[in-house]
Amino acid sequence: MALRHAVLAALVDGEYSGYQLAKAFDIGVANFWHALPQQLYAELAKLEREGLIAGRQVVQETRPNKRLFHVTDAGFAELEAFATATSKPSFIRDDLLVKIHAADRIDSGTLIEQLTDRASAAEAKTALLDSLLVKMRGALDEDEFLRSGTRIGPYLTCLRGLAFEREHRDWCLRTAAVLRERGAARTEQRSVRTEEGGTARAES
Amino acid sequence: MALRHAVLAALVDGEYSGYQLAKAFDIGVANFWHALPQQLYAELAKLEREGLIAGRQVVQETRPNKRLFHVTDAGFAELEAFATATSKPSFIRDDLLVKIHAADRIDSGTLIEQLTDRASAAEAKTALLDSLLVKMRGALDEDEFLRSGTRIGPYLTCLRGLAFEREHRDWCLRTAAVLRERGAARTEQRSVRTEEGGTARAES
DNA sequence: TCTGACTAGTCAATTTATTGAGTACGAGTG
DNA sequence: CACTCGTACTCAATAAATTGACTAGTCAGA
Numbered sequence: 214m215a216l217r218h219a220v221l222a223a224l225v226d227g228e229y230s231g232y233q234l235a236k237a238f239d240i241g242v243a244n245f246w247h248a249l250p251q252q253l254y255a256e257l258a259k260l261e262r263e264g265l266i267a268g269r270q271v272v273q274e275t276r277p278n279k280r281l282f283h284v285t286d287a288g289f290a291e292l293e294a295f296a297t298a299t300s301k302p303s304f305i306r307d308d309l310l311v312k313i314h315a316a317d318r319i320d321s322g323t324l325i326e327q328l329t330d331r332a333s334a335a336e337a338k339t340a341l342l343d344s345l346l347v348k349m350r351g352a353l354d355e356d357e358f359l360r361s362g363t364r365i366g367p368y369l370t371c372l373r374g375l376a377f378e379r380e381h382r383d384w385c386l387r388t389a390a391v392l393r394e395r396g397a398a399r400t401e402q403r404s405v406r407t408e409e410g411g412t413a414r415a416e417s
Numbered sequence: 418m419a420l421r422h423a424v425l426a427a428l429v430d431g432e433y434s435g436y437q438l439a440k441a442f443d444i445g446v447a448n449f450w451h452a453l454p455q456q457l458y459a460e461l462a463k464l465e466r467e468g469l470i471a472g473r474q475v476v477q478e479t480r481p482n483k484r485l486f487h488v489t490d491a492g493f494a495e496l497e498a499f500a501t502a503t504s505k506p507s508f509i510r511d512d513l514l515v516k517i518h519a520a521d522r523i524d525s526g527t528l529i530e531q532l533t534d535r536a537s538a539a540e541a542k543t544a545l546l547d548s549l550l551v552k553m554r555g556a557l558d559e560d561e562f563l564r565s566g567t568r569i570g571p572y573l574t575c576l577r578g579l580a581f582e583r584e585h586r587d588w589c590l591r592t593a594a595v596l597r598e599r600g601a602a603r604t605e606q607r608s609v610r611t612e613e614g615g616t617a618r619a620e621s
Numbered sequence: 622t623c624t625g626a627c628t629a630g631t632c633a634a635t636t637t638a639t640t641g642a643g644t645a646c647g648a649g650t651g
Numbered sequence: 652c653a654c655t656c657g658t659a660c661t662c663a664a665t666a667a668a669t670t671g672a673c674t675a676g677t678c679a680g681a
Contacts, residue, residue, distance in 0.1 A: 245514030310449030
């Protein structure tokens with residue numbers, strides 16, 4: 214039972230429908246959890262059955278109706294209990310890192326391309342998170358907001374996400390540069406050897 | 418099929434038994450993937466059935482025998498194919514971040530304690546990764562190693578892990594400080610009110 | 622000599638996550 | 652007037668991860 218608490222924590226901010234939650238899990242909540250819409254709808258249904266959240270129907274004219282959910286007292290109690298329990302360590306999972314681990318056996322071109330793509334994705338995400346932070350703190354500057362603002366929870370997790378994205382971008386760029394340089398070095402070496410003529414042979 | 422490639426990538430380094438792999442998934446490989454021993458044994462069996470890895474029995478006197486696995490040509494081909502396919506975006510999952518997101522509704526004491534614990538765990542991990550990096554690059558300095566070393570894959574992913582742990586530690590410490598300060602501010606305010614017309618005055 | 626930790630695994634049950642497809646309606650674009 | 656996009660969900664099948672228990676021998680320390 215893990216997604217359960219991420220959903221509860223997300224709903225602390227206010228009321229959300231399943232659809233809106235799914236969006237939040239793509240942006241803000243993505244800083245610490247990831248889930249697909251199907252999972253969220255299923256979890257919301259479960260949480261409601263157990264009385265940890267409650268929903269209300271909102272009738273809309275121009276769009277499909279929706280159900281907005283909020284955390285009940287039982288839900289807050291559950292969150293408190295969860296907060297007291299020991300956290301299991303965070304973990305990363307990243308296909309690209311898997312590929313880089315095997316970099317010595319994989320074509321550099323592919324890797325460099327993917328690294329630069331990732332770097333720009335991370336860059337875009339930092340911009341998004343930056344604007345999100347500005348919106349959350351309003352007129353106050355960061356220190357002031359953290360001292361006296363209300364609802365600093367989402368702000369703090371966004372700060373974590375921002376740092377993560379920045380680091381990720383930097384690492385991608387540096388790694389791409391390393392691979393590029395090594396590629397260039399090998400090409401140069403090869404051309405030197407072929408120029409030396411005869412049965413030129415590049416090392417593997 | 419995801420763990421599959423993480424295992425293949427880990428076995429690129431050399432031969433490992435299931436047991437040794439499990440250890441690697443706790444340290445180096447943990448920088449980009451996480452899995453429990455049971456999962457690894459199951460995945461190794463599957464990979465062997467499919468001919469992507471091959472194992473050989475090693476008889477030991479003083480300990481239980483073990484099976485060491487290595488990647489076959491088919492396995493390397495599979496890795497290449499995987500590297501060419503688009504990576505799904507990385508994601509984080511962290512209970513502690515979930516708790517912090519709901520910080521406004523949760524007792525600060527608990528959170529501060531967990532944040533400081535995490536910070537020291539992260540600190541320990543940075544030390545571990547640092548020594549791992551030194552071991553990998555041997556006599557060379559980092560830039561030199563990345564230019565001319567062999568097997569830079571694991572090195573590069575460790576660099577990512579190191580950056581992650583450092584950031585994590587810094588964020589934990591800062592977040593703990595923020596929560597502590599807010600707690601202090603609230604306590605002060607309360608004591609001013611009870612003392613009635615006291616000396617100090619806490620800001621709004 | 623008992624205890625607990627380390628090596629090296631296996632088995633089964635359950636919970637979670639992913640993949641893929643489908644419904645329904647309105648608004649805006651070409 | 653067809654087409655796609657966005658809102659708001661649902662259902663089912665499969666794959667992957669977690670939990671928990673279990674075997675069995677070695678070695679070091681109390």
